[in-house]
Every structure is written in structure tokens, then in C-alpha cells.
Amino acid sequence: MHHVLVVGAGTMGSVHARSFARMENVKLAGIVDIRANIVGPLAESLQTQAFASYEEAMAALERVDIVDICLPTDLHKTYVLKAAAAGKHVICEKPLAGNLADAQEMIDFCRERNVKLFVGHVLRFFPEYVQAKRLVDSGAIGEVAMVNTFRGGIFPTAWKDWYADVKISGGLILDMIIHDFDFLRWCFGEVERVYAKSMIGRTFARMEYALVSLRFANGVIAHIEGSWAHQGFSMKFELAGKKGVIDYDSRAASPVVSTLRKQEAGQGGVAVPESPLRESPYFLELQHFLAAIERETEPLVTPEDAYKAMEIALAALKSIETGKPVSLAHSAGKGGDC
Numbered sequence: 340m341h342h343v344l345v346v347g348a349g350t351m352g353s354v355h356a357r358s359f360a361r362m363e364n365v366k367l368a369g370i371v372d373i374r375a376n377i378v379g380p381l382a383e384s385l386q387t388q389a390f391a392s393y394e395e396a397m398a399a400l401e402r403v404d405i406v407d408i409c410l411p412t413d414l415h416k417t418y419v420l421k422a423a424a425a426g427k428h429v430i431c432e433k434p435l436a437g438n439l440a441d442a443q444e445m446i447d448f449c450r451e452r453n454v455k456l457f458v459g460h461v462l463r464f465f466p467e468y469v470q471a472k473r474l475v476d477s478g479a480i481g482e483v484a485m486v487n488t489f490r491g492g493i494f495p496t497a498w499k500d501w502y503a504d505v506k507i508s509g510g511l512i513l514d515m516i517i518h519d520f521d522f523l524r525w526c527f528g529e530v531e532r533v534y535a536k537s538m539i540g541r542t543f544a545r546m547e548y549a550l551v552s553l554r555f556a557n558g559v560i561a562h563i564e565g566s567w568a569h570q571g572f573s574m575k576f577e578l579a580g581k582k583g584v585i586d587y588d589s590r591a592a593s594p595v596v597s598t599l600r601k602q603e604a605g606q607g608g609v610a611v612p613e614s615p616l617r618e619s620p621y622f623l624e625l626q627h628f629l630a631a632i633e634r635e636t637e638p639l640v641t642p643e644d645a646y647k648a649m650e651i652a653l654a655a656l657k658s659i660e661t662g663k664p665v666s667l668a669h670s671a672g673k674g675g676d677c
Contacts, residue, residue, distance in 0.1 A: 341365045341629055342402045344427075345409060346393055346418055348372035348381050351432050351459075352409035358622040359407075360385040365629065368403055369396050393421060403427055405632070407625075412514070416441045419456070423448050428455040428632055430625070433521075434513050434652065435645040437506075442649055446642045457628040457638055458645035462518040463525060464620040464627065467587050471578060472526050480580030483527065483559055488519045488576040491566035494545040510539055511547050512659075513652045516565035519576075520553075521640075521648040526578075527559045529647075534664040535655035551655045 341364060345356045348370050359367045369388040372378035382389035390396035397403065406422035407430040408415060416436055422429045429449060435458050436442040449456040462468050475483060492515075512535070524530065530553050537549035546568040553561040575588040631638040654665040 341404050342368045343405045344368050344403045345407045346371040347409035348378040354621050355407050358625050368400050371396050412437050419445045423452045423454050430457045432459045434649050442646050456642050460521040460640045461620050461624045462522045464624040471585050481582030483580045485579040486561035489564040490516050490574045491569040492572035494567040511565045511567050512549050512655050517648050517652045519563045520651040523561050527555045529556045530651050531556050532664050532666050533654040535658040537659050
């Protein structure tokens with residue numbers, strides 16, 4: 340039985356807490372948030388305890404095995420180090436940190452304390468993205484040359500409007516389309532060069548847009564769009580290979596479609612719909628992390644993966660600032676399991 344303390348009762352903290360509450364091998368030991376009007380009702384609905392601070396929770400609870408941190412990005416380092424210092428395994432929402440030095444310090448500290456560090460890059464647990472990677476890996480569409488992705492929604496609001504402060508959140512590049520960076524690196528390996536444009540600096544209108552181009556070491560070119568200027572939320576991708584194309588659009592009825600190219604000129608391709616089962620990716624992600632602790636196995640998302648996704652996002656922000664492409668060295672970051 341895993342005893343889990345969730346720190347943060349915002350959107351992601353609520354999702355994580357509700358997921359843990361459904362698991363048979365988990366006791367949701369408590370939820371921490373300074374906002375009593377939010378954490379109180381959430382904790383009551385999940386039949387657990389509410390706490391105003393991490394310190395209060397740790398003093399009151401007899402047992403905590405795992406600390407799940409769902410706080411604004413600038414608070415991640417503080418609470419990861421606190422939890423690891425207490426010998427607790429750590430789950431931290433992405434991005435791991437706001438800069439690479441902090442991320443590496445967190446990774447190293449967890450390793451030194453012999454505790455596991457898991458980072459919530461949940462896109463690897465969305466069935467549509469898992470299916471797309473399987474199709475790519477199987478050679479279903481041949482060698483991939485071009486990729487386009489899009490992720491968009493309304494400008495987020497949260498505690499103290501922290502998303503609007505790029506210095507804290509990193510904007511939609513570090514906070515949102517880092518999901519796509521991680522997914523594409525999972526599929527295609529290391530990134531060599533990053534070039535980006537965005538509306539950073541104009542978020543006073545509560546709208547943001549970014550377009551990031553990635554060149555992978557294996558030759559794949561990817562264009563990643565992100566938007567905080569939409570009503571609702573949607574995501575899509577198109578992976579184009581020599582034999583065919585894999586398409587996904589969350590707004591479409593068919594979740595994933597792979598279209599094979601015909602040899603005969605002038606004939607259309609044949610659409611093959613794929614319909615993966617729809618289980619909560621957040622539940623699957625957290626369940627996977629717990630299994631990695633139990634079995635002492637390497638998780639699907641390692642701290643190195645989280646570091647590398649940050650490296651791409653921060654390179655994109657640097658490209659926006661300088662107006663120039665940014666090259667990445669594949670040796671950056673120690674990463675590894677903690």
C-alpha cells in the first residue's frame with residue numbers, strides 16, 4: 340500500500356488526487372494547499388485530510404511514502420528537495436523546473452538520497468500518441484520525414500495568475516507544448532536545432548501563440564504550434580513518412596487514422612482507423628509510476644527525458660529572444676534514474 344501526499348489542489352492536483360483515490364493499492368494520505376476554501380471540499384469529497392502546508396501534513400501524518408507535487412513551476416525545486424530530503428519518492432508535474440541548473444540539482448539530489456523522481460509528461464500515456472509511436476516504430480508509414488503538431492486552448496488562469504508571468508511559467512512553450520517536445524523526442528530521438536517565434540510580451544491581451552521548428556539528428560523536421568487563444572482545448576498531429584501519413588485530431592470522430600500511400604499514380608490512399616481504448620492518461624501515468632517503485636524498474640519517463648524536454652523548450656525561448664536558431668549539444672544533462 341502506497342501512502343501518497345498530494346501538494347497542490349489546483350487543476351492538476353485535483354486530477355492526481357482523484358486518480359489516487361480510485362487506486363486499490365493507494366491510500367491518499369492528504370492534500371496540501373494554502374487555499375482552505377479549495378483544499379477542504381476536495382479532501383472531504385475524497386475522504387482524506389486537508390492541510391495548509393507541507394510541514395503541517397508531514398508532522399501530522401504517520402506515514403507518507405510518495406509526495407506528488409502539483410504546484411507552480413517556480414515552487415517545484417523547493418518541494419522536490421524537501422520531499423527527497425525526507426526520503427520520500429517524488430512525483431513532480433512538468434516542467435521539472437524553470438531552468439536547467441535547478442533541474443539537474445533536483446535530479447542529482449534525488450539520486451544521492453536514493454529516492455525515485457518521476458515527472459508528469461503525460462502525453463506518453465495518451466492512447467492516441469502511444470498508437471502513433473507504435474505505428475512509427477513498426478515502419479507502418481516508412482521513414483518519417485515531416486511532422487506537424489498543434490496544441491491549443493484558452494489562456495489558463497490559476498493562483499495569483501502565475502501563468503501570465505513568463506519568468507515563472509515559461510509561457511505556453513515551457514508549460515504546454517513541452518508535451519509535444521517530449522513526445523517527438525520519444526519518437527525520433529535527439530534534437531539538433533531549434534528555431535521559434537511567438538507572441539511573448541503581448542500576453543497582456545491574455546493570448547499567446549508560438550511556432551517552433553525542430554531539426555532532429557536523424558533528419559526529421561517538425562513544426563510545433565501552440566496557442567493560448569482558443570476556446571476549449573484541442574490537439575492534433577500529422578506524421579508524414581515515405582509510405583504514408585498518420586493523422587490525429589482530437590476534434591474528429593476517428594481518433595487516429597493511418598493512410599498508406601498507393602504505388603499507382605492518381606489513386607487515393609486507404610484510410611485505416613485506429614481506436615485505442617480511452618482510459619484516463621493521468622490515471623495510467625500515476626499507476627505506471629507506482630509500478631516502477633514496486634518493481635524497481637525504469638519508468639517510461641525518466642528524469643533525463645524531463646531534462647531534455649526542458650532543454651528543447653528553453654532553447655525555443657532563447658531563439659525567440661535572439662531571433663536566431665539555437666543548436667543543442669546531445670551530451671547536455673546527466674539525467675538518468677534517481
